[in-house]
Amino acid sequence: MKTPTHHHGNKFSSFFCNLFGHHYVVSKKVTEHIKEYKCLHCGKEVTTDASGQLSVLTPEMQDINSTLADMYRKRRGRQVQHVA
Numbered sequence: 038m039k040t041p042t043h044h045h046g047n048k049f050s051s052f053f054c055n056l057f058g059h060h061y062v063v064s065k066k067v068t069e070h071i072k073e074y075k076c077l078h079c080g081k082e083v084t085t086d087a088s089g090q091l092s093v094l095t096p097e098m099q100d101i102n103s104t105l106a107d108m109y110r111k112r113r114g115r116q117v118q119h120v121a
């Protein structure tokens with residue numbers, strides 16, 4: 038048995054997530070490959086990092102993501118003329 042050292046969200050939700058895994062939904066699309074996710078049950082937030090893995094959404098990661106999103110939007114803006 039492992040004892041939780043800390044918990045986020047309410048206890049029942051964390052318990053549920055421990056049993057069944059987090060139920061992440063996309064909370065923000067950063068780029069084609071990078072998205073931010075939030076767990077419906079416990080509210081835990083994660084994001085896709087540079088290596089394509091999910092990692093905890095820290096303020097630093099949010100900062101990086103908003104910069105990426107900005108660059109992504111500008112680049113798409115230039116390419117979008119081809120479509121339509």
Ligand SMILES: [Zn+2]
Binds near residue numbers: 078
């Ligand atoms: Zn969860």
